[in-house]
Amino acid sequence: xxxxxxxxxxxxxxxxxxxxxxxxxxxxxxxxxxxxxxxxxxxxxxxxxxxxxxxxxxxxxxxxxxxxxxxxxxxxxxxxxxxxxxxxxxxxxxxxxxxxxxxxxxxxxxxxxxxxxxxxxxxxxxxxxxxxxxxxxxxxxxxxxxxxxxxxxxxxxxxxxxxxxxxxxxxxxxxxxxxxxxxxxxxxxxxxxxxxxxxxxxxxxxxxxxxxxxxxxxxxxxxxxxxxxxxxxxxxxxxxxxxxxxxxxxxxxxxxxxxxxxxxxxxxxxxxxxxxxxxxxxxxxxxxxxxxxxxxxxxxxxxxxxxxxxxxxxxxxxxxxxxxxxxxxxxxxxxxxxxxxxxxxxxxxxxxxxxxxxxxxxxxxxxxxxxxxxxxxxxxxxxxxxxxxxxxxxxxxxxxxxxxxxxxxxxxxxxxxxxxxxxxxxxxxxxxxxxxxxxxxxxxxxxxxxxxxxxxxxxxxxxxxxxxxxxxxxxxxxxxxxxxxxxxxxxxxxxxxxxxxxxxxxxxxxxxxxxxxxxxxxxxxxxxxxxxxxxxxxxxxxxxxxxx
Numbered sequence: 001x002x003x004x005x006x007x008x009x010x011x012x013x014x015x016x017x018x019x020x021x022x023x024x025x026x027x028x029x030x031x032x033x034x035x036x037x038x039x040x041x042x043x044x045x046x047x048x049x050x051x052x053x054x055x056x057x058x059x060x061x062x063x064x065x066x067x068x069x070x071x072x073x074x075x076x077x078x079x080x081x082x083x084x085x086x087x088x089x090x091x092x093x094x095x096x097x098x099x100x101x102x103x104x105x106x107x108x109x110x111x112x113x114x115x116x117x118x119x120x121x122x123x124x125x126x127x128x129x130x131x132x133x134x135x136x137x138x139x140x141x142x143x144x145x146x147x148x149x150x151x152x153x154x155x156x157x158x159x160x161x162x163x164x165x166x167x168x169x170x171x172x173x174x175x176x177x178x179x180x181x182x183x184x185x186x187x188x189x190x191x192x193x194x195x196x197x198x199x200x201x202x203x204x205x206x207x208x209x210x211x212x213x214x215x216x217x218x219x220x221x222x223x224x225x226x227x228x229x230x231x232x233x234x235x236x237x238x239x240x241x242x243x244x245x246x247x248x249x250x251x252x253x254x255x256x257x258x259x260x261x262x263x264x265x266x267x268x269x270x271x272x273x274x275x276x277x278x279x280x281x282x283x284x285x286x287x288x289x290x291x292x293x294x295x296x297x298x299x300x301x302x303x304x305x306x307x308x309x310x311x312x313x314x315x316x317x318x319x320x321x322x323x324x325x326x327x328x329x330x331x332x333x334x335x336x337x338x339x340x341x342x343x344x345x346x347x348x349x350x351x352x353x354x355x356x357x358x359x360x361x362x363x364x365x366x367x368x369x370x371x372x373x374x375x376x377x378x379x380x381x382x383x384x385x386x387x388x389x390x391x392x393x394x395x396x397x398x399x400x401x402x403x404x405x406x407x408x409x410x411x412x413x414x415x416x417x418x419x420x421x422x423x424x425x426x427x428x429x430x431x432x433x434x435x436x437x438x439x440x441x442x443x444x445x446x447x448x449x450x451x452x453x454x455x456x457x458x459x460x461x462x463x464x465x466x467x468x469x470x471x472x473x474x475x476x477x478x479x480x481x482x483x484x485x486x487x488x489x490x491x492x493x494x495x496x497x498x499x500x501x502x503x504x505x506x507x508x509x510x511x512x513x514x515x516x517x518x519x520x521x522x523x524x525x526x527x528x529x530x531x532x533x534x535x536x537x538x539x540x541x542x543x544x545x546x547x548x
Contacts, residue, residue, distance in 0.1 A: 007056045013045030015052040019063050025070040028219065034258025039063050078166035084206045086169065090176040091205025093157050097184050098199070100153070102191055111189035114151055115182060121147040145174055152181045160308065220262040220306040224253035224297075227261050231300045239452065245293040252294060261298065262307055269294075269311040276317060283317040291315060325475050329484035334471050338362050338478065340535045341469045357433040357457050358464060360420060362482070366533060367412035369486030369504040370394065372461060372479040377454035381429035383411070383421070389524045390416060394505070407505045410524040414532040433457050490530055499526040 010016040019039045021029045030036040041059045043052050065082070081089065105111070121144055149155055154177065158165075165173060183201055190197075222230065228249035232242055255272050256264055272294075276286035294312040301307045330338070342362045346355035361375045368375075374394050382393040386408065395406045411420065423432075430436040434453040462479045465471050471478040483504055490500045500506075502518045518526070 005060060007041075007053060009045075010042075015041075015043040015045070015047060015056070017041040017056060017060070019060065022067060025067055028070045029066065033066065033263075034223065078164045079169065080166045081169045081172075083172070086172045086176055087206040089161075089163075089173060090180055091202060092161070093152070093154070093177065094180050094184055094201065094205070096157055096160075097152065098187060101188050105188045105192040108189045108192040111185045111192060115185045115189075118147060118151055118181060118185075148174060148177060148181060152177055152184075219260045220301065222261060222306070223258045224249055224256060224261060225258075227297055227301055227306075231297050235300070240455065243451070244289060245297075248290050248293040249297065251290075261301060264311050266309075266311045269315055273315050273317060286317045291317065326473070327484070327488075328476070328481060329488045330471075330476065330478070330481045334476070334478070334481075335366070335485065335533065336535060337469055337471065338465060339366065339533055341465075343535060351435070353431070353434050354457070354460065356423070356427070357461055360423065361433060361461055362465075363415060363418070363420075363533075364392075365479070365482035366486065367415055367530070368392065368409050369483050369490070369500070370409070371483065373454060373458045376433045376457040376461065377452075378432050379430060380424045380427050380432055383424045386520050389520055390421065391520060407502070408520055409503050410520060410527050412527055412530065412532075493529045493531060495526050495529050499523060503527075 005017050005019040007015055007017050017040070019041075021035065021037055021039065026036060041056055043055060047055075061082070065085075068080070124143075154174075180201075187199055187201070220227075228245070252272065255275070256268070273286070273291065276290050277283050281290075291312060295310065295315075298307065298310045298312050302310050339362060342359055346358060357376060361372060364370065364375045364378075365372055370392075378392065378394075382395065384391060384393060390411045391408050392411060393406070393408050431454070434457045458479070465478040469478075487500050487504060490503070491497075499518055499522070502523060
């Protein structure tokens with residue numbers, strides 16, 4: 001039994017009500033809605049009595065329906081839906097059915113045929129002109145229902161919803177589908193004819209409430225944040241990924257008020273998506289960070305049988321085509337500025353490792369096409385000889401390497417001429433660009449990883465390039481741009497594509513390329529085509545300006 005509640009005035013004049021959650025569903029209610037003991041209703045004192053009472057009645061009915069649906073879930077009993085919820089469920093069926101066929105609707109005559117089959121079934125019985133068929137016998141009604149269910153794949157839809165309706169609600173739902181199935185067939189016929197104009201039919205349905213969409217759904221036993229914790233524990237992603245996605249899942253959990261992940265519908269996922277773009281967050285960030293995080297974590301829930309479907313699948317923020325104002329590679333004057341600054345003496349009190357990062361990392365990136373983070377995590381032991389060729393061994397064992405894949409690249413003779421090997425020898429086998437004794441206390445919370453020192457070194461380097469060197473163009477990433485710059489320069493001077501990709505650790509879509517992986521000897525010979533950067537004057541000297 002659901003406890004009755006009443007609307008009252010609080011001391012400040014606000015309209016106020018409290019509804020206790022019965023003990024037999026308290027645990028399930030908290031998992032689904034984030035509230036354990038009671039729900040609260042409040043409206044400001046400025047709201048008139050009639051409006052407050054009407055909103056209170058709707059709120060009270062919703063809580064009662066939630067409680068009864070959870071009880072039905074526990075006992076396996078059928079759920080009764082309101083007229084509004086039946087409308088919402090009909091809309092869900094309509095969207096679901098269209099989605100099954102819209103991408104490949106087939107031939108127009110197929111949908112004509114299905115529509116005729118449905119009409120013939122009804123024509124077998126003399127329904128009154130106004131559509132009133134209450135005079136039909138039980139056998140006739142069962143036949144018509146069976147044909148509607150067959151052509152509309154209704155049982156499949158109900159199974160996917162994991163929803164069991166009581167007799168009265170089921171009757172109302174099938175009555176509603178009698179109108180919707182012909183509309184769905186006609187829409188798909190138009191799609192088959194090439195008409196993909198917007199469908200206005202969905203506007204007539206009530207928006208699905210959580211109860212209508214999830215009334216009998218098996219709960220997963222975790223909210224969004226708990227799902228993220230479980231995903232981190234099992235997958236053990238890179239700390240940078242955890243850092244970047246932590247705020248996403250905290251925000252997602254707050255948006256859905258700590259509800260069980262199984263109660264989140266696709267429509268609600270779209271609603272969340274529509275909140276993501278803000279003055280401080282672009283559509284690109286919304287897609288590449290926020291929606292990607294939600295899709296990956298909820299996809300993991302599907303893989304682990306916590307959910308049947310991922311409500312975030314296929315959702316993207318529409319974004320206008322970005323205006324391209326420049327290339328992603330550095331311009332000659334930007335290259336000049338960064339490499340010139342790298343050669344300057346460091347400030348007197350700067351730590352040796354930080355000074356070394358400024359001195360060598362830009363030049364290493366310029367001649368290897370590596371990511372800055374791959375260089376700031378470099379150890380002296382990874383600079384070695386291979387068949388007489390000095391190489392850098394880039395390995396995930398030292399830190400994060402995209403794709404968790406190692407690669408070896410030869411060292412350009414200009415780096416050797418500048419004294420890079422002497423610097424490595426004097427630094428020992430440990431980290432070259434951060435202090436080995438930087439032992440940050442490990443976090444006991446996997447969702448709050450400690451930022452590795454090489455990441456801090458990389459970020460400090462980016463700040464230096466922006467703030468002190470003065471590469472402030474927002475359309476360029478001055479650290480990452482070295483990869484684009486390297487490939488552009490390498491292509492300009494005749495380095496084959498497979499060598500350019502090998503240096504940068506890129507993979508092509510061409511299957512045959514895996515059989516043509518360059519050797520270190522081949523890469524070293526090819527690197528001889530890459531000219532020296534000569535820092536002199538205001539421009540980069542071209543190879544033809546350099547004496548042989």
